[in-house]
Amino acid sequence: xxxxxxxxxxxxxxxxxxxxxxxxxxxxxxxxxxxxxxxxxxxxxxxxxxxxxxxxxxxxxxxxxxxxxxxxxxxxxxxxxxxxxxxxxxxxxxxxxxxxxxxxxxxxxxxxxxxxxxxxxxxxxxxxxxxxxxxxxxxxxxxxxxxxxxxxxxxxxxxxxxxxxxxxxxxxxxxxxxxxxxxxxxxxxxxxxxxxxxxxxxxxxxxxxxxxxxxxxxxxxxxxxxxxxxxxxxxxxxxxxxxxxxxxxxxxxxxxxxxxxxxxxxxxxxxxxxxxxxxxxxxxxxxxxxxxxxxxxxxxxxxxxxxxxxxxxxxxxxxxxxxxxxxxxxxxxxxxxxxxxxxx
Amino acid sequence: xxxxxxxxxxxxxxxxxxxxxxxxxxxxxxxxxxxxxxxxxxxxxxxxxxxxxxxxxxxxxxxxxxxxxxxxxxxxxxxxxxxxxxxxxxxxxxxxxxxxxxxxxxxxxxxxxxxxxxxxxxxxxxxxxxxxxxxxxxxxxxxxxxxxxxxxxxxxxxxxxxxxxxxxxxxxxxxxxxxxxxxxxxxxxxxxxxxxxxxxxxxxxxxxxxxxxxxxxxxxxxxxxxxxxxxxxxxxxxxxxxxxxxxxxxxxxxxxxxxxxxxxxxxxxxxxxxxxxxxxxxxxxxxxxxxxxxxxxxxxxxxxxxxxxxxxxxxxxxxxxxxxxxxxxxxxxxxxxxxxxxxx
Numbered sequence: 001x002x003x004x005x006x007x008x009x010x011x012x013x014x015x016x017x018x019x020x021x022x023x024x025x026x027x028x029x030x031x032x033x034x035x036x037x038x039x040x041x042x043x044x045x046x047x048x049x050x051x052x053x054x055x056x057x058x059x060x061x062x063x064x065x066x067x068x069x070x071x072x073x074x075x076x077x078x079x080x081x082x083x084x085x086x087x088x089x090x091x092x093x094x095x096x097x098x099x100x101x102x103x104x105x106x107x108x109x110x111x112x113x114x115x116x117x118x119x120x121x122x123x124x125x126x127x128x129x130x131x132x133x134x135x136x137x138x139x140x141x142x143x144x145x146x147x148x149x150x151x152x153x154x155x156x157x158x159x160x161x162x163x164x165x166x167x168x169x170x171x172x173x174x175x176x177x178x179x180x181x182x183x184x185x186x187x188x189x190x191x192x193x194x195x196x197x198x199x200x201x202x203x204x205x206x207x208x209x210x211x212x213x214x215x216x217x218x219x220x221x222x223x224x225x226x227x228x229x230x231x232x233x234x235x236x237x238x239x240x241x242x243x244x245x246x247x248x249x250x251x252x253x254x255x256x257x258x259x260x261x262x263x264x265x266x267x268x269x270x271x272x273x274x275x276x277x278x279x280x281x282x283x284x285x286x287x288x289x290x291x292x293x294x295x296x297x298x299x300x301x302x303x304x305x306x307x308x309x310x311x312x313x314x315x316x317x318x319x320x321x322x323x324x325x326x327x328x329x330x331x332x333x334x335x336x337x338x339x340x341x342x343x344x
Numbered sequence: 345x346x347x348x349x350x351x352x353x354x355x356x357x358x359x360x361x362x363x364x365x366x367x368x369x370x371x372x373x374x375x376x377x378x379x380x381x382x383x384x385x386x387x388x389x390x391x392x393x394x395x396x397x398x399x400x401x402x403x404x405x406x407x408x409x410x411x412x413x414x415x416x417x418x419x420x421x422x423x424x425x426x427x428x429x430x431x432x433x434x435x436x437x438x439x440x441x442x443x444x445x446x447x448x449x450x451x452x453x454x455x456x457x458x459x460x461x462x463x464x465x466x467x468x469x470x471x472x473x474x475x476x477x478x479x480x481x482x483x484x485x486x487x488x489x490x491x492x493x494x495x496x497x498x499x500x501x502x503x504x505x506x507x508x509x510x511x512x513x514x515x516x517x518x519x520x521x522x523x524x525x526x527x528x529x530x531x532x533x534x535x536x537x538x539x540x541x542x543x544x545x546x547x548x549x550x551x552x553x554x555x556x557x558x559x560x561x562x563x564x565x566x567x568x569x570x571x572x573x574x575x576x577x578x579x580x581x582x583x584x585x586x587x588x589x590x591x592x593x594x595x596x597x598x599x600x601x602x603x604x605x606x607x608x609x610x611x612x613x614x615x616x617x618x619x620x621x622x623x624x625x626x627x628x629x630x631x632x633x634x635x636x637x638x639x640x641x642x643x644x645x646x647x648x649x650x651x652x653x654x655x656x657x658x659x660x661x662x663x664x665x666x667x668x669x670x671x672x673x674x675x676x677x678x679x680x681x682x683x684x685x686x687x688x
Contacts, residue, residue: 054668062665082377144670151668202579231575235546244557282663289662292673296643300681318633319626324398324495326488337644342673 010065017052024156025060026054029129031293032156036149054148057155062281065268066161068175070201071185073166076211077085080185080251081162084120087257088160089127097153100164102133103142103172129158140295143174147288148198150178176204177284180277181267183207183260188224201236202228206244207263213248214255221248240280242270306335361396368401373473378499380384380493384478398492401499406625408498409612410505412519414545415529417510420555424529424595425506426463431601432504433471441497442466444508445515446477447486475501484639487518491632494522520548521628525611527551527604532561532568546572547579550588551607557592558599565592584624586614616650650679 015023015034023031032039038050071077081098088094098119122128134145150161163179165171176182184205202208208228213221238244246262249256271277301307314328359367359378368373382394415421425442432438442463466472478489494505507523509515520526528549546552552572557565571588581587589608593600615621645651658672 050673051668051671054503055671058665058668119426148668148670200544200547203547227574230571231578233581234571234575250442273643284670285662285665289669289672292670293645293676294638296673296677297645297680298638300677301637301641315630315633318629321402321629324395324402325629325633326492326636327395327399328633328666329640332637333644334641336641 017049017056020049020053020344021056021155024057024152028158029088029156031286032129033131035152036131039145039148039152044328050148054151055153061154064150064159064161065181065264066150066163066179066212067264068163068165068172068179068182069185070165070172070175071231075185075187075250077164077185078118080209080211080249081124081164083251083254084260085119085122085128085162086125087254087293088261089122089125091258092261094127094160095158096122096125096128096160096162097150097156097158098128098130098162099146099149099153100133101139101142101146101175102164102166102173103139104166121143129153129156138240139170139174141315142289143171144288144292144295146175147178172204175334177287180271180280181264183209183264184340185209185211186228187212188220202232206242206267208232208244208246209260210246210248211251214250215302218248235288240271240276241274242267288344301336304336310335346539351547361393361400363408364393364397365400365499368397368496372645373500376473376490377475379496380475383489383492383496394492399494401496405495405498408494408503408505409525409608410494410507410523411608412507412523412526413529414419414509414516414519414526415555416645417527419531420595421508421529422462424553424555424593425508426466427595427598427601428604429463429466429472429506430469431598432605433466433469435602436605437470437471438504439502440466440469440473440504440506441494441500441502442472442474442508443474443490443493443497444477445483445486445490445519446508446510447483447515448510463524466651473497473500482633482639483514483518487515487522488632488636488639490519491522516545521631524615524624525608526552527553527608528574529553529555531556532564533612550586550611551604552576552588552590553604554592555669558597562592566584584615584620586611587619598679648680651676654679 015031020031020035020038024035035050035053038046038053041047041050069081072082085096085098089096119130123130131149134142146163150163153161161179163175165175172182182204184201184207186208188210210221210225210228222340225246225248231245232244245263247256247259249260251257268277271280302311311332314323314332317323318325318328353548357376364375364379364382368379379394379397382390382397385391413421413425415424429440429442433440464476467474475493478486490507494507497505506521507519509519516526526548528545528551530552532554554565554569554572569590569592576588576590589607590602592601592603595601612621615624646655655676658667658676661667662669662672
């Protein structure tokens, strides 16, 4: 099939939601890419078309394992994703989609956009589909688009979804709430301290993998794995009863990549055995509904003409200690709703 | 002065905001209690009066150290608060107010309400003021009322504020964002595992204290302190550069309570030296303004007649996998704002 490069204009005029959906459901990568482009578009008509496509695809979504992968720059994330991706494709005959959440993607040095080059062997696989992060916008917007893209990828037949984040900022929480399993990739540091990783991320991890366990670094990686494992055991077990473990691996040499995937499968089995897998996804759906509503409400509020001017003014007065923040909030809410807010 | 027991009715008819504020600023505990009762009231007129009082008191607030104290039931929190409170009052001539955030306060077994009995020696001190948590409501509401109460206590001359939480649920995050320093109280467990403490709380702590380091338990407490200290060192240092340490103490025997307060002061000095103390409080004020707005917007949204019926319906459809959560959000937002939401 001749692959026609999609442009926003040609996409808007060419097909109906029905046709995009049919293409996606039959595994047509071009249609999938076009539909994700519609999701990412800022044009209102494109967004509405995207929604109709998603509505049609949703009954066919969900049949996958969704793995979040995070780690700061320098831990070898691209190499790791490629090694793990090639492994699941070749050794487990899986269909893999690799997505990313990076709200700063237009500014990131060595951005995920360049990963198609850095994961070139993976990108060449028939059973792999790699999509860079939606470009910069609010984190809420980028996360939403990524989550919708997951649904389309699943409808297109991908049974394994990796969602990558860059390991700094707030993206990790968003990704954690759209995947089944969250993996933190690290390396052994000089003093075995997590320089740069945001606090709270380690506690989110279901699996911790210490990468670059090769050559002279093997011993150091093993020691780091022991220390972090002990640290993790001091922390409360998640409600699911799953105990996060720390593995070592070498993505460069493809060593112990199979062990990593074994852990992912073990986590999946653990959740399924306790009837937690679907329950977890339902809770995530409930969360995203609430999150979308709150995001949309907030945006509508901020864009209200009177709020746009008065919010910064009142915020300054609050910061200078001249005004109680709750009184300022009350004034602004009255301006937005046009009525006296209820006393709470 | 004869202490007249305040009732909501007498409070509303008796004094003006000016009179309450004057009373508070001159250190009148009765007026302070009455004003806090107004803050906690659900009657709209009381809330407005409370706001005026707060406006008058705000210029006189802020001159204190605010310490958050959390720990699960059983770690000896009341005994600890009493020991630390008596220490700062007697040895450091401080004026102490003890507040609490416990949204489930009407249902808590051995509730904080009973603490005035359990902290009876502290409650008897002239320089101590103990107030139970505002009664059950949303966490946002309880947190807001407690934060406003902090401001009034400071205006009344209290230079030391303890805010207690019960160590489970979401209260810790709220309290963390209204105090200068956050202390986690624990005891050495059988297997040295944090049973029951919510994940994420340890990373919030500026100080960790292992209580009940007395008698036969001393050795176990010291070992636990070492293990947790090592674990904490594996975690990234907060942006402030402050390294949380783990102490042991015995609130029952008042052993090493002075060391705990030394740490609180050291943290205060650390923040002041880096010009972070005021900056931190300003960020908290900015956060509370934003949080109030979002809370109020959300409540207004939920109470919209059409939303009240359609939200549960659409949520069920989303949970059953019949509908995309973002499409559901869009429909509900249209119903609330009466207009088509912008595409994002």
